[in-house]
Amino acid sequence: MSPQNLKKTNPSLESGDNVFEVHHPLxxxxxxRLRNQSTAPIEFRNLIRRLAVLLAYxxxxxxxxxxxxxxxxxxxxxxxxxxxxxxxxxILRAGLxxxxxxxxxxxxxxVWHLGLYRDEKTARPVEYYSKLPQSQPVxxxxxxxxxxxxxxxxxAALNTLKEWGVPRIKLLSIIASRDGIAEVTAHDPDTQIYxxxxxxxxxxxKFIVPGLGDAGDRIFNTFKTHD
Ligand code: PRP
Numbered sequence: 001m002s003p004q005n006l007k008k009t010n011p012s013l014e015s016g017d018n019v020f021e022v023h024h025p026l027x028x029x030x031x032x033r034l035r036n037q038s039t040a041p042i043e044f045r046n047l048i049r050r051l052a053v054l055l056a057y058x059x060x061x062x063x064x065x066x067x068x069x070x071x072x073x074x075x076x077x078x079x080x081x082x083x084x085x086x087x088x089x090x091i092l093r094a095g096l097x098x099x100x101x102x103x104x105x106x107x108x109x110x111v112w113h114l115g116l117y118r119d120e121k122t123a124r125p126v127e128y129y130s131k132l133p134q135s136q137p138v139x140x141x142x143x144x145x146x147x148x149x150x151x152x153x154x155x156a157a158l159n160t161l162k163e164w165g166v167p168r169i170k171l172l173s174i175i176a177s178r179d180g181i182a183e184v185t186a187h188d189p190d191t192q193i194y195x196x197x198x199x200x201x202x203x204x205x206k207f208i209v210p211g212l213g214d215a216g217d218r219i220f221n222t223f224k225t226h227d
Contacts, residue, residue, distance in 0.1 A: 017185065017189065018185065018189065018190065018191065018192045018193060019181055019185065019192075019193045019195070020058065020059075020192065020193065020194045020195070021195055021196070021197070021198060022054065022055060022058045022194060022195070022196055024054060026050075026054060027051060027054050027196045030047050030050050030051050030054075031047075031051065031174070031175075031196055031197055033047055034047045034048070034051065034174070034212055035210065035211070035212045037213065039218075041218060041219065041220075041221040044218045044219060045097060045219055048097040048098060048101075048146060048174070048215070048219060049097070049098070049100065049101035050101070051174050051196060052097070052098035052101040052102055052144065052172070052174075053101045053102070053104070053105060054196075055172045055174070055194050055195075055196060056101070056102045056105050056106075056142065056172060057105065058194060059142065059170050059172055059192070059194040060105070060106070060142075063082055063083070063084060063086075063140065064082075064083040064084060065080035065081060065082055065083055066080070066081055066083045067079070067080060068080065068081045082106075082108070083139075084138075084139030084140045084168075085110070085138045085139045085140070086106050086108070086109040086110070086138060086139070086140050086141075086142065087109060087110045087111070087112050087137075087138030087140070087141045087142070087166070088102055088103060088106070088109045088110070088111045088112070088141075088142050088144060089111075089112050089113075089114055089141050089142065089143045089144065089157060089161065090111070090113055090114070090144040090145070091114050091115075091116050091143065091144065091145040091153055091154075091157055092113055092114065092115040092116065092117075092128075092129060093117075093216040093219070093220060094145060094146050094147060094215040094216040094219060095114075095143075095144040095145045095146070096113075096219070097146065097215070097219040098144040098145075098146065098172070099111060099144060102142065102144065102172075109142075110138055112131075112132055112138075112141075113129060113131075114127070114129065114130055114157050114160060115127065115128040115129025115130065116128070116153045116156055116157065118149075118152070118153060118206070120205075123149075123150055123152065123205070123206040124152055125152045125153040125156045127156060127160075130160055132160065132161075132164045133164075135165075137161075137164045137165040137166045137167075138166055139166075139167060139168060140166075140167075140168045140169075140170065141161050141166045141168070141169045141170070142170050142172055143157050143158070143161070143169060143170070143171045143172065144172050145157075145171075145172075145173055146173060146174040146175065146215040147173060147174070147175055147176075147208060147211070147212075147215050148171070148173040148175070148176035148177065148180040148181065148184070148193070148195065149177055149179075149180050149202060149206055149207065149208050150177075150179060150180055150183060150202065150206050151179070151180035151181070151182075151183030151184045152183075154171055154173070154180070154184050155183065155184055155187055155188065158171070158184070158188050158191055169190075169191045169192075170191070170192045170193075170194060171184065171191055171192070171193045171194065172194045172195075173193070173194070173195050174195065174196050174197070174215075175195065175196065175197050175198075175199055175208055175211055175212060176193070176195040176197070176198050176199070176208075177198070177199050177200075177201065177202050177208045178198055178199070178200060178201075179202055180202075180208075181193060181195075181198065199211055
């Protein structure tokens with residue numbers, strides 16, 4: 001199913017080419033709690049998981065299935081099984097907060113971690129972990145990262161996955177900046193981007209405004225570790 005069909009079949013998705021902003025009352029409710037600076041880490045983690053499930057549900061609408069037969073206790077009937085191999089690709093650290101929730105939806109998925117952090121002075125991504133195999137790329141990769149700010153980290157991850165040979169990539173971010181979306185779509189128009197909110201600005205430190213602060217620090221309760 002093409003992205004265009006996806007948009008037609010689901011009025012809750014707004015598409016700008018390959019960008020899908022998922023609107024839903026539950027998403028808006030949970031997102032507002034997520035943004036709140038008073039939300040404690042335990043609730044923040046739960047909210048990230050809930051939003052990851054809702055995003056992944058929308059982002060996987062167009063996955064292909066194959067027909068299978070299934071034996072119920074009463075008879076044999078027709079069913080479906082997912083056709084493509086799926087890889088979840090969390091960008092460390094914050095993407096880790098989304099993995100388990102999406103893995104509950106797709107238990108057969110492979111999980112491939114990519115370690116990237118943003119240099120605080122340049123805001124450019126620095127890779128510190130990548131252990132993809134030489135061959136057998138997954139058919140569809142779901143890149144998980146709650147924040148898409150300048151887009152540098154996402155683009156680095158997408159390049160790594162394309163070098164691995166992944167034919168289809170979907171990027172799932174909870175909050176994106178306008179600039180980040182523009183950057184990713186300019187360099188990688190084929191990647192589908194699923195987000196729950198588009199925020200208007202980046203500040204001088206390249207943080208998303210209004211945003212929610214540093215997702216990794218809020219998930220892992222590590223506000224004091226930056227020198
Ligand atoms: C944050 C966020 C993204 C990246 C977004 O991670 O989780 O990975 O920055 O910024 P960009 O779009 O400008 O690249 P961070 O570098 O703070 O690492 P962390 O997840 O370990 O906190």
